[in-house]
Amino acid sequence: MRRFLQRHVSQVALSPSLALIAIFLYGFIAYTAAVSTTNSKAFPRFDSFVGLEQYWRLFHTPRWHVAFTNMFLFGGLFLLVTISLGLVIAILIDQRIRAESFFRSIVMYPMAMSFVVTGIIWQWLLNPTLGIEVMVHQLGFTSFRLDWLTNPDTVIWALVVAAFWQGCGLVMALFLAGLRGIDEDIWKAAAVDGIPAWRVYVYIVIPMLAPVFLTVVVLLSLSIVRAFDLVVALTNGGPGVSSDLPSVFMFDMAFRRTNLGLSAASAVVMLGTVLAILIPYLYVETRERA
Amino acid sequence: MPASTQVTPQATRSGWLTPRRRKAILTRGVLYLLLVIIALFFAGPLYILLSTSFKTMPEIQSGGLMTLPHEPTVQPWVTAWGEACIGITCGGLKGYFGNSMVMTIPAVLISVMIGAINGYALAKWPFPGARFVFAALVAGNFVPFQVVLAPVAVTLRTLGLFGSVEGLILIHVIYGIPITTMLFRNFFLSVPNDLIKAARIDGAGFFWIFFRIVLPLSPSVIVVALILQFTGIWNDFLFAVSFSNPSSAPMTVALNNLVNSNFGVKEYNVHMAATVIAAAPTLILYILLGRYFLRGMTAGAVKG
Numbered sequence: 001m002r003r004f005l006q007r008h009v010s011q012v013a014l015s016p017s018l019a020l021i022a023i024f025l026y027g028f029i030a031y032t033a034a035v036s037t038t039n040s041k042a043f044p045r046f047d048s049f050v051g052l053e054q055y056w057r058l059f060h061t062p063r064w065h066v067a068f069t070n071m072f073l074f075g076g077l078f079l080l081v082t083i084s085l086g087l088v089i090a091i092l093i094d095q096r097i098r099a100e101s102f103f104r105s106i107v108m109y110p111m112a113m114s115f116v117v118t119g120i121i122w123q124w125l126l127n128p129t130l131g132i133e134v135m136v137h138q139l140g141f142t143s144f145r146l147d148w149l150t151n152p153d154t155v156i157w158a159l160v161v162a163a164f165w166q167g168c169g170l171v172m173a174l175f176l177a178g179l180r181g182i183d184e185d186i187w188k189a190a191a192v193d194g195i196p197a198w199r200v201y202v203y204i205v206i207p208m209l210a211p212v213f214l215t216v217v218v219l220l221s222l223s224i225v226r227a228f229d230l231v232v233a234l235t236n237g238g239p240g241v242s243s244d245l246p247s248v249f250m251f252d253m254a255f256r257r258t259n260l261g262l263s264a265a266s267a268v269v270m271l272g273t274v275l276a277i278l279i280p281y282l283y284v285e286t287r288e289r290a
Numbered sequence: 291m292p293a294s295t296q297v298t299p300q301a302t303r304s305g306w307l308t309p310r311r312r313k314a315i316l317t318r319g320v321l322y323l324l325l326v327i328i329a330l331f332f333a334g335p336l337y338i339l340l341s342t343s344f345k346t347m348p349e350i351q352s353g354g355l356m357t358l359p360h361e362p363t364v365q366p367w368v369t370a371w372g373e374a375c376i377g378i379t380c381g382g383l384k385g386y387f388g389n390s391m392v393m394t395i396p397a398v399l400i401s402v403m404i405g406a407i408n409g410y411a412l413a414k415w416p417f418p419g420a421r422f423v424f425a426a427l428v429a430g431n432f433v434p435f436q437v438v439l440a441p442v443a444v445t446l447r448t449l450g451l452f453g454s455v456e457g458l459i460l461i462h463v464i465y466g467i468p469i470t471t472m473l474f475r476n477f478f479l480s481v482p483n484d485l486i487k488a489a490r491i492d493g494a495g496f497f498w499i500f501f502r503i504v505l506p507l508s509p510s511v512i513v514v515a516l517i518l519q520f521t522g523i524w525n526d527f528l529f530a531v532s533f534s535n536p537s538s539a540p541m542t543v544a545l546n547n548l549v550n551s552n553f554g555v556k557e558y559n560v561h562m563a564a565t566v567i568a569a570a571p572t573l574i575l576y577i578l579l580g581r582y583f584l585r586g587m588t589a590g591a592v593k594g
Binding site: 009020024025026028031044095097103108110114115116117120130134168222225228229232236246251254263264266 | 322328329332333336350353355356411412415417423426429430432434435436437440441442444464467468495524526527528532542546549550558561562568572575580
């Protein structure tokens with residue numbers, strides 16, 4: 001026994017973690033997948049097998065449609081805004097500026113804040129009777145309107161701006177690291193040839209950052225699928241259900257509406273979305289390394 | 291970075307600026323103007339949060355989001371900490387701050403310890419199938435936790451831990467394994483194998499090498515892991531709102547309940563003080579240990 005332990009000490013040390021992950025991750029994913037094929041309401045019941053009916057029901061639920069569409073709408077806008085502005089800010093900070101670490105810290109500190117705190121802050125800033133709208137009115141622009149939070153058509157922008165404020169620092173930092181990794185000689189050569197800086201960025205430097213773009217897109221996409229706290233704190237899904245996301249739908253069905261079967265189906269769809277992002281990424285990554 | 295945008299002090303002898311130098315100065319001016327606008331966008335919200343938390347309610351209602359408080363008062367802070375009503379109890383945030391601390395500190399220490407041992411075992415004591423074990427553990431980083439919420443709730447009820455701080459600690463420790471294991475394994479790969487081999491020839495065992503050789507070589511990754519886990523667990527809302535009850539709720543849940551409750555008059559100054567209190571621990575970590583913080587965030591960005 002003692003000799004077995006000594007020879008396999010590494011496996012023995014890992015086995016508690018492996019057991020916990022096997023049960024709490026893989027086992028529980030299987031459990032949720034199983035629940036999604038039942039008609040469970042408040043409690044999981046495996047004697048009410050309904051096949052894929054919950055998935056059919058899910059995609060015929062108008063609220064899920066809103067939530068699922070919002071994930072792509074919010075996700076698309078958030079990716080576009082955060083990647084383009086994150087890159088621009090990284091380029092600006094990379095111009096041998098004074099007080100560089102000061103500017104970097106200011107762009108990055110929001111990532112220490114929770115999404116709950118972020119959501120609450122932006123809820124105030126976008127509040128038409130309290131926040132930025134009042135401030136702009138006092139500056140004399142009395143026709144200024146900023147009704148993102150109360151307008152179902154534009155509420156998604158409230159999520160985008162808050163998520164950008166919180167997440168831009170990380171994207172900026174990744175791009176800045178990428179820019180710093182580029183050979184200085186490219187700039188010297190371009191200066192000798194008299195090529196303007198913007199052309200060097202557009203035609204040489206940004207294409208060289210392709211791997212950073214890929215990483216950023218995957219990281220942000222994963223965070224989009226999981227986005228939950230921000231919506232709860234900022235809009236609570238409202239007005240109505242216009243800013244609902246899959247995670248909020250799932251939580252509501254599981255813990256408030258006691259519809260575990262439908263909730264499980266929505267969670268499995270979320271996991272499927274993550275896999276749809278991840279598998280092509282891992283494929284590209286492993287192929288490049290091989 | 292482009293060499294051409296550098297400003298070098300080279301005014302001409304006559305005192306006039308060459309067109310080229312004028313253009314350079316103009317470019318720098320636009321650059322700093324943009325940077326200041328960006329800084330205002332990111333810093334503005336924190337400034338408003340802080341200044342409003344020291345204002346009286348009449349002053350807030352009279353407008354002036356960006357002004358400093360006319361008659362600064364700490365009453366909102368006193369109320370937020372000890373008197374504000376959250377749900378049906380009116381004891382302020384202090385109890386929830388305590389809950390968060392009692393939950394976060396053990397969960398961080400245990401999960402970092404487990405991750406360090408796992409990472410060390412995988413990186414330095416490889417065995418057939420070690421890569422597969424690593425992949426199986428690390429895949430957990432990508433899973434949206436919504437997919438395990440319901441079974442975790444059932445399990446915690448069965449164990450009698452639902453609604454307790456201990457239950458939250460358990461869950462944070464378990465779901466912290468993938469990220470801490472990944473962080474430590476990737477770092478320990480860089481520790482020279484010769485050191486381990488030499489110690490093994492001298493008869494040193496698994497844990498002796500871990501505590502006497504490997505850990506002393508890795509203070510930076512330990513700090514990164516501690517920061518990453520502290521930030522993640524302190525800021526967590528999904529597990530907190532799913533598995534806590536009013537007496538065990540951590541700060542994120544209490545803050546959301548305080549601010550987003552529909553009852554009574556909204557005391558914005560109290561709410562803002564409460565928000566600063568909720569954000570303070572992780573913000574202080576960021577200010578003190580920014581460099582490690584960024585490394586942690588980059589490593590942790592993958593996890594749920």
